[in-house]
């Protein structure tokens with residue numbers, strides 16, 4: 251991985267974005283633990299290199315679809331902490347005015363078509379977004395994020411077939427974190443995941459999802475080719491979630507050992523790995539990195555405080571946005 | 582009498598029926614070791630093994646279809662659908678296949694299966710994990726629909742459902758899983774189509790389903806303090822519906838409010854109100870009032886979510902208006 255200094259800015263931004271995701275999630279978890287967050291949420295911690303490696307290869311106009319574990323995708327595609335925390339707390343200034351919450355966070359301004367609480371529910375949407383690009387002659391690429399568990403949804407095979415038939419500019423990005431809820435992937439997925447895409451004639455790659463540079467490099471190539479009409483593509487990114495399935499999933503030794511968690515956190519952490527590389531390559535000093543971390547931490551804490559103090563939507567908003575052309579559906 | 586939670590009641594009913602009939606099996610996501618995310622099925626896989634408590638991939642249409650086929654050929658599947666909201670994914674298998682098998686075969690085949698799922702908002706789970714969709718399936722001829730209002734009903738109705746030779750859908754309110762109620766030690770079944778008069782009264786009838794029975798009971802308490810005697814009725818199954826008991830009560834009190842957590846428009850409340858109008862019109866002193874959930878997707882923000890479902894205060898308020906004649910000229 252010998253890189254020239256000309257890419258310094260890109261590398262530092264990748265580090266920063268990964269760290270921002272980690273910091274966002276630490277704060278979100280804390281909000282849950284201190285009973286300040288309504289409902290439950292799914293942490294992205296541990297999987298940062300996937301979202302960042304991919305989104306750093308995209309333009310603002312490119313689209314993504316996200317999942318129930320969607321904070322990482324949202325940050326990586328360019329979202330702000332304040333609007334995100336406001337959404338998590340159901341506040342009016344949230345990205346979705348508090349109507350969506352963690353599982354439906356969307357940031358249309360940066361091309362994030364939204365998280366989805368239906369496993370696999372965004373696969374059609376991502377494919378449709380790629381269809382738009384082709385129909386309207388735009389060079390946008392759409393990345394569809396989904397988990398290993400979502401590969402069990404029939405919808406995936408229906409849309410991959412169409413995407414392949416019509417050479418749509420979509421990249422299916424399977425985040426294989428080894429589990430779907432409380433079940434190991436090998437118990438729910440027969441055969442090979444990449445081979446399923448290959449069966450439709452879709453070029454598929456399996457890649458280490460903890461290596462942000464490798465993910466980024468591959469994505470850049472695939473995005474460039476997808477823009478030229480050579481899509482679709484499929485990526486299986488091998489990764490790991492550090493927390494439970496959701497923040498409330500605390501006692502999980504019955505399905506996942508502490509040793510396994512420790513191994514991934516200590517020896518395969520995407521942020522630690524990349525940080526050492528940055529220092530080794532002389533791209534940043536330890537001090538510079540610490541300063542960056544401190545700044546991100548401060549940003550996140552300020553955003554949390556802002557969101558906590560922010561107002562809830564007025565009750566009159568409850569029947570707004572049911573239809574696009576009707577201000578109050580029940581008026 | 583001992584008290585158990587609704588969740589324990591469901592667990593007991595399943596265990597008893599699985600002991601009684603070896604063709605009964607459970608199928609769904611994370612039903613075995615995990616015992617579902619709500620821990621309702623804990624302990625069943627230990628007793629009945631993984632052949633009869635079957636963990637599936639996240640393939641709802643797949644395992645629902647499989648259950649229809651299994652039911653048609655000599656078994657009694659109990660399908661576990663983790664959230665009622667996922668019913669949209671299995672509609673074809675449930676409504677085009679299971680519901681019509683008996684009719685289309687001229688009575689030669691049947692699909693004796695149970696679909697267990699849930700309903701209920703105010704859990705801060707947003708629009709795709711909070712819906713109460715029983716009206717969708719109640720609309721389809723060939724499906725029976727049960728809505729337990731406490732642990733007692735949950736157990737008795739589940740046992741009846743498993744022994745029924747038709748497809749039955751049971752909606753449990755996910756906010757009631759930890760609610761306790763007296764449940765006999767001895768075996769009992771609750772027949773379908775028999776409403777339960779929870780409280781006798783002569784001034785007004787409050788018909789509630791599922792958790793709305795408790796809302797009606799609380800409203801009746803409020804009204805009693807004001808000298809209004811409300812009768813509270815729980816239909817327990819909406820298909821078949823115990824019209825006789827509902828009509829008799831309407832004739833007796835001459836005023837009726839129907840309360841249900843499904844969306845108000847085109848829902849259960851309208852259906853029940855319609856039947857009462859048809860059969861008790863000349864006995865009524867006021868129009869039958871519908872109170873369903875607000876006709877909006879369930880919002881995430883606590884500030885908005887709480888105002889979308891009927892409350893005891895709201896029911897009492899409407900009851901007062903009906904009693905005073907205000908509603909008659911409302912429109």
Ligand SMILES: Cc1ncc(C[n+]2csc(CCOP(=O)(O)OP(=O)(O)O)c2C)c(N)n1
Pocket residue numbers: 318319367368369370396397398399400401427429430431495610639641663667670
């Ligand atoms: C259609 C549907 N079925 C089930 C669920 C419940 N559920 C939420 S997340 C999840 C596991 C998803 O696993 P995976 O796709 O691997 O994503 P991960 O959580 O590991 O990121 C399940 C079963 C759901 N939300 N939608």
Ligand SMILES: [Mg+2]
Pocket residue numbers: 397398399425426427428429430431
């Ligand atoms: Mg997974």
